[in-house]
Amino acid sequence: MSSLRSITLATLAKDIRLEWRSKDAINSMLFFSLLVVVIFSFSFDPNAEESRQIAGGLIWVAFLFAAVVALNQTWARELRNQVLDAYRVSPAPANALFTAKVLGNFFLVSLLEALMAPLFMIFYNLRALGPAWQLIPVALLGTWALVVNGTFFAAMSLRTRSREIMLPLLLFPISIPAVQSMVEATRIILSGDGAARFWIVLLLTYDVVFTTACLALFETVLQAE
Amino acid sequence: MTVSASEIPAAAGIISVRNLIKQFGRFAALRGVTADFDAGKFHAILGDNGAGKTTLLRALAGLADPTRGTVAILGKNPREACREIGYMAHPSLLYDEMSGMENLRYFARLYDIAGDARCQQVIRSVGLDPELSRPIGQYSQGMRQRMSLARAILHDPKILLLDEPFSNVDVHSAQEMVGLLKHMRDAGKTIFVVTHQAALLEGVADEFIWMQAGQIVDRTPQLSAEHSGAGAQ
Numbered sequence: 001m002s003s004l005r006s007i008t009l010a011t012l013a014k015d016i017r018l019e020w021r022s023k024d025a026i027n028s029m030l031f032f033s034l035l036v037v038v039i040f041s042f043s044f045d046p047n048a049e050e051s052r053q054i055a056g057g058l059i060w061v062a063f064l065f066a067a068v069v070a071l072n073q074t075w076a077r078e079l080r081n082q083v084l085d086a087y088r089v090s091p092a093p094a095n096a097l098f099t100a101k102v103l104g105n106f107f108l109v110s111l112l113e114a115l116m117a118p119l120f121m122i123f124y125n126l127r128a129l130g131p132a133w134q135l136i137p138v139a140l141l142g143t144w145a146l147v148v149n150g151t152f153f154a155a156m157s158l159r160t161r162s163r164e165i166m167l168p169l170l171l172f173p174i175s176i177p178a179v180q181s182m183v184e185a186t187r188i189i190l191s192g193d194g195a196a197r198f199w200i201v202l203l204l205t206y207d208v209v210f211t212t213a214c215l216a217l218f219e220t221v222l223q224a225e
Numbered sequence: 226m227t228v229s230a231s232e233i234p235a236a237a238g239i240i241s242v243r244n245l246i247k248q249f250g251r252f253a254a255l256r257g258v259t260a261d262f263d264a265g266k267f268h269a270i271l272g273d274n275g276a277g278k279t280t281l282l283r284a285l286a287g288l289a290d291p292t293r294g295t296v297a298i299l300g301k302n303p304r305e306a307c308r309e310i311g312y313m314a315h316p317s318l319l320y321d322e323m324s325g326m327e328n329l330r331y332f333a334r335l336y337d338i339a340g341d342a343r344c345q346q347v348i349r350s351v352g353l354d355p356e357l358s359r360p361i362g363q364y365s366q367g368m369r370q371r372m373s374l375a376r377a378i379l380h381d382p383k384i385l386l387l388d389e390p391f392s393n394v395d396v397h398s399a400q401e402m403v404g405l406l407k408h409m410r411d412a413g414k415t416i417f418v419v420t421h422q423a424a425l426l427e428g429v430a431d432e433f434i435w436m437q438a439g440q441i442v443d444r445t446p447q448l449s450a451e452h453s454g455a456g457a458q
Binding site for chain 2: 003006007010011014017018021022077080081082083085086087088089090091092223225
């Protein structure tokens with residue numbers, strides 16, 4: 001267990017160091033999200049009530065698309081110089097690699113959300129009429145849902161020729177229940193129409209089920225040729 | 226297909242390969258390789274491009290699952306024996322954005338090696354400076370190959386599997402690497418080197434293994450003129 005934890009932390013630290021030096025993923029994600037915010041705010045001119053109804057969908061779709069950039073990047077650097085083979089021939093557990101990648105992506109996407117959320121609030125003139133604190137569990141659970149599946153499917157599509165296309169094809173359909181939960185919960189909290197509890201519990205269940213499934217299957221994916 | 230230890234026949238040598246077949250789609254890269262390899266020997270694997278040398282090495286390392294047949298390393302399947310195997314591929318298997326020491330520090334964690342002492346020791350043993358702070362991406366090809374060798378020997382494995390360790394390396398550096406490998410063989414390591422530069426290993430390798438069309442066609446104690454056209458330059 002200590003080995004699993006120490007290898008997970010070493011891999012996470014290595015990934016953050018590589019991202020800090022290259023800034024490949026965070027720059028692409030920020031630029032993409034910024035474009036979505038600006039273009040949509042100029043394309044539509046919603047009033048405050050309309051904003052509350054559509055903002056949930058807009059925010060989460062922007063983050064979903066932006067996350068795909070980070071998810072592809074996280075494995076692309078393991079393919080350069082075939083470094084992944086060095087991990088595969090080592091006694092290190094496959095789940096340490098997967099957990100580190102998920103935590104790294106979670107950190108990156110959360111950072112993006114923390115930077116972009118104020119901009120969304122300003123550009124769309126948003127103010128929550130429901131319990132605003134509930135946006136925190138929605139964001140945490142929703143982000144986890146995106147990155148845990150995204151990291152897994154990005155690993156699966158590693159050895160395919162057009163992995164940039166393959167990842168969204170695999171990830172988006174399976175993320176529909178999570179995305180719907182995030183969008184509905186965010187809409188309810190922003191508009192104050194009812195309680196978001198059902199959607200938050202659904203998100204939590206989704207996270208538990210898919211995290212377990214991904215952890216159980218990752219070794220097979222890692223060792224596949 | 227992963228082979229369980231119970232399916233593996235009693236090993237005659239430190240590495241035992243039985244009827245090893247590896248197919249990629251319709252293409253058979255290995256066509257029924259059967260061989261035993263002794264411990265503490267230096268084996269040079271030679272052959273033309275596409276002869277199956279790299280695939281054989283990857284199968285020994287546990288990176289290519291056999292389509293049929295078995296590979297036993299010290300009586301275990303390669304993944305169970307991974308602590309005893311050091312693998313160096315044609316690409317460096319290193320992160321270009323990190324320095325040599327940072328790379329080795331990370332890989333040391335994968336083998337539960339604590340502290341920097343071992344990393345510094347192996348970097349010095351391949352003739353590099355552990356204090357070198359520039360990233361691997363800025364190393365010369367020769368330095369990269371040496372650092373790649375340092376990564377492969379980091380956990381002091383009994384068996385070394387090296388794929389083209391002398392490619393793109395100048396003659397002097399290649400001879401230094403051969404000297405290091407000879408020293409390791411003398412210290413009891415079992416070494417496999419896939420190379421097209423067989424002449425470098427003349428008088429050093431204990432055995433030359435000749436591969437052709439996915440099969441071992443000959444094993445000789447010296448470079449033979451008969452096969453000199455088959456990958457030996």
